[in-house]
Amino acid sequence: MTGMDAILQGGLQGYLVVAFLLFALGLATVLLRRTLLLQFMGVELMLNAANVALLAFARFRGGDAQAMVFYLFIIAVAACEAAVGLALVIGLFRHRDTTDSDRAAGLKQ
Amino acid sequence: MFITFALITLLGAVGMLLQKNVIVAGLCLVAAFFGVAGLFVLLANPVAAALQVIVYTGAIMVLVLFVIMMLNSHEEEKAQAAHPIQRWVSVALIAALAIGAVKLVLASPGLKALAISGAAVPQAMTLQKVGFTLFADHLLGFEVAGLLLLAAMVGAVALTKRNL
Incomplete structure (x- = not known):
């Protein structure tokens, strides 16, 4: 399987292309949207793109279990990030009554 | 599929x-x-x-x-100021990143070789295999992850509580 065929049939390249496009879409969400909650979702999407690439490589290396361990660690870090990030968004909303990242550009109120 | x-x-x-x-x-x-x-x-x-x-x-x-x-x-709040240049630059950069990455993936001979050598579907991953690898090779990382989750929990409570 090579080239276009690999993408359509689900070869290694197909999964990597999906992972890269997911990462680009997550990055676009972080850069182009202003709502902090949406930017946060973009970060989650980028973490997921890394997971797709990791597990695709593991499958094509004969079902390597090491990748699953790293996947578990990435999930743990993503869960921590979700808890702390959302707490920060709530804190910002309490202080400035906004969830717009442009309105939270300054350190002083 | x-x-x-x-x-x-x-x-x-x-x-x-x-x-x-x-x-x-x-x-x-x-x-x-x-x-x-x-x-x-x-x-x-x-x-x-x-x-x-x-x-x-x-x-x-x-x-x-x-x-x-x-x-x-x-709803997204109304923009305070339009940033057209920044937005277009970021769109162009992201498009360049995505197209460049896809081109690299398709052109790489190493990936092609790996895709051919690993084409046979391996045995499905089981919880048993994951558990053996996790607790035999990565026990310290597992404990650190637990500590990290605890710290995140305490941090989230401390950040959202009004008067601690």
Whole structure:
């Protein structure tokens, strides 16, 4: 399987292309949207793109279990990030009554 | 099958990027996460697919949707100032990154060799295999992850509590 065929049939390249496009879409969400909650979702999407690439490589290396361990660690870090990030968004909303990242550009109120 | 799940994933992500309503964007992201779980099943990894659904769509996205509804910020606020140059530069950079990465993936001979040598579908990942690897080779990392989760929990409570 090579080239276009690999993408359509689900070869290694197909999964990597999906992972890269997911990462680009997550990055676009972080850069182009202003709502902090949406930017946060973009970060989650980028973490997921890394997971797709990791597990695709593991499958094509004969079902390597090491990748699953790293996947578990990435999930743990993503869960921590979700808890702390959302707490920060709530804190910002309490202080400035906004969830717009442009309105939270300054350190002083 | 692959192309179906890939399309669900990518269309969900595009929906999140373009959607005006934050809750609908969150639900688009849920669709994208389900698509990723489907990709994990195709990668002979049902454990990862189950974890994906439980942790991402079940825990993280529910938490995000709770916060959206709690803050009552369904719509994106009006822009204070338009930043057309920054926006177009970032769009161009992201497009260049995506196109460049896809081209690199398609041109790489190493990936092609790996795709051919690993084409046979391996045995499906089992919890037993994951557990052996986790507790035999990565015990310290496991403990550190537990500590990190505890610290995040304490931090989240400390950040959201009004008067500690």
